[in-house]
Amino acid sequence: MTTSRLIVVRQQVVDALEAEMPDVAEAMLTAGAEPALVSGANGRPARKAGLRCRRIVFERVLRAAAAGEPGVRLVRAHADDVLSEHGRAAGLRVDGATLPADLVVNASGRAGRIADGLRAPEEGGDCGLSYVSRHYALRPGAEPGPVNVPLGLLSLFPGYLAGVFLQDGRTVSVLIARLTADRELAGLRAPEAFEAAVRLIPGLDAWTDPGRSEPASPVLPGAHLRNTYRGQLGADGRVPLPGLVHLGDAVCTTNPTAGRGIATSLMQACQFVRTLGPDVEAATVAFDEWCTERIRPWFDDHVAWDADEVRLWSGEDVDLTRPLTSGHIVAATQADPSLMRVVAPYLMMEALPASLAAAEPRARELYAGGWRQPMPATPSREDLAELVRRTAPLTV
Ligand SMILES: Cc1cc2nc3c(=O)[nH]c(=O)nc-3n(C[C@H](O)[C@H](O)[C@H](O)COP(=O)(O)OP(=O)(O)OC[C@H]3O[C@@H](n4cnc5c(N)ncnc54)[C@H](O)[C@@H]3O)c2cc1C
Structure with a gap:
């Protein structure tokens, strides 16, 4: 029996692999990943929409590619700290040993605490x-x-x-x-x-x-599950340790139910590679600005959307005194499919969440007119709770 988590591999991930590591994109398919397609509207041809792939398949292929890359040495150990020399990153202390480096990339994920004291604190928290x-x-x-x-x-x-x-x-x-x-x-x-x-x-x-x-x-x-954002800079707005760069979930973690994390991580990686030049400090500032424009909006979107989702699942009605959040706007496509023209690029992460503003007035009109997202009444959460009490009372 294989332990394998759910994974949504978006087209942005495939695009990043094809741009930087086409052999790895190919290896995913050889390992069994299947291209996902969405049918085009009004008779237009189907479009690529990522990969159908278990996490175990995705990670095995990536790891094998890293291990086989000339010049890459894999070290399985705990990175204890970032080393500095003359105010610049100089490597890592790994299981007590020194690993010198000109550039240190912190891709330690959503729970990584390396170089924790150097950046301004993260924003956000549990998504509820x-x-x-x-x-x-x-x-x-x-x-x-x-x-x-x-x-x-x-x-x-x-x-x-x-x-x-x-x-x-x-x-x-x-x-x-x-x-x-x-x-x-x-x-x-x-x-x-x-x-x-x-x-x-x-x-x-x-x-x-x-x-x-x-x-x-x-x-x-x-x-x-968390929604958090943390840029590259210190509380004083400067790069705290030139030569140390944070990437992936160490910058932006989003509630995985929307399957955006690998996409936002690889989009960052591609952008950083494009930005990196001889002046690593300037590149870090430019990269931070790009993340603020292109990555942070996905964090802000999740924070607002998930908070509304919590209210909706708790039985509250949509609040029309505030701008509608993305979940409500996406749901409104069920009442007016023409909204998909605006909503589909957002769902595919081809347009930033702000693009939904063009659909907000029509969605608001629908809600103000009394439309609500249809929901089957049963099985209710109470039905599921009763079933838990009956089948597994000790786990509650
Ligand atoms: C339950 C769940 C389901 C998800 N499903 C999806 C999905 O379907 N689609 C999607 O796009 N995204 C999904 N995500 C998000 C996705 O997994 C992340 O966005 C992505 O893995 C981030 O990559 P990363 O390299 O930044 O961090 P990670 O993949 O978290 O890798 C960081 C690694 O660094 C290691 N590490 C941390 N600190 C140290 C240290 N001091 N020394 C040595 N190693 C260290 C960690 O153990 C970890 O192995 C999901 C996340 C979760 C939690």
Whole structure:
């Protein structure tokens, strides 16, 4: 049985690989990743929309490529600290040993604490949402289940979200997202409770029918999901240690349910490579400015969107005294599909969240006229909570 997390690999990731490491893009396909396509509107041809790929496949291919790169030496160790000399980064202390370097890249991810004291503090925090997911493999000859979006199937119920994400090799990741504060639904991490829940939820029941598929991973909790942003500069607005650059989730972490993190990370990596010149300090400032313009908006978008999602899942109505956030604008395409002209480029991350302003007045008109996102009443979150109490009472 393979432990494998859900992964959405967006087209920006494929574009970055094809631009910088075309052999790695090719190796992904050889390893089984499948190009994802979205059908074009009004008879236009289908467009590329990333890869369907399990995380384990994606990471194995990347690691093998790094290990096979001439001039790269892999060191498996803990980076304790960044070394400095004459006010510039001079390398790392790794498991107590010195590793000299002219340029240090901190790609230590969302929980990395390296060089923590050097930058201005991060903004943001917990997004208020959590999920549990499980991988399933279709049985030989079995037909796929129902889909309603290019990624697979997404259905919002009162108090929770259910989804099926298409992956490579006839596998899917089945997910139930909940409010982090909903401690009862946290019990869905127990396999008995998860299996009973997916049997009850329309769409998920079809995909996980034992006649169609079988579990291919344990039930995996995705908790403590965060939206955070932290630039390159110190509190005084200057580069604290020229030669030290922060990339990836160490700059911007977003709630993974929208699957944007690898895209924002590789977009940063490509931009930094383009920006880097002989003056690393100037390049760091230019890169920070680019991140503020092109990456930070995705963090701001998640903070506003997730806060509204928490209100919606808690049973609150849309607040028309404030500008509508992206979740409400995206939902309004169900009432007026012509809004997709504006919304689709945002969903594909081809246009920044500010582009949704063009769709806001029409979406607002719909909500003001009484339209609300249709939601099946059952199974309710109370139905799922009851099921947790019945199947896995000790895990609550
Ligand atoms: C549950 C979950 C699901 C996700 N799903 C998706 C998805 O479907 N699509 C998507 O685009 N994004 C997804 N993301 C986000 C995505 O994983 C991140 O955006 C991406 O991995 C960031 O890459 P990174 O290299 O910056 O950091 P990471 O991938 O986190 O890598 C950082 C590495 O540095 C190591 N490290 C940290 N500190 C040290 C140290 N001091 N010494 C040595 N090593 C250290 C860490 O152990 C880790 O291995 C998901 C995230 C989570 C948590």
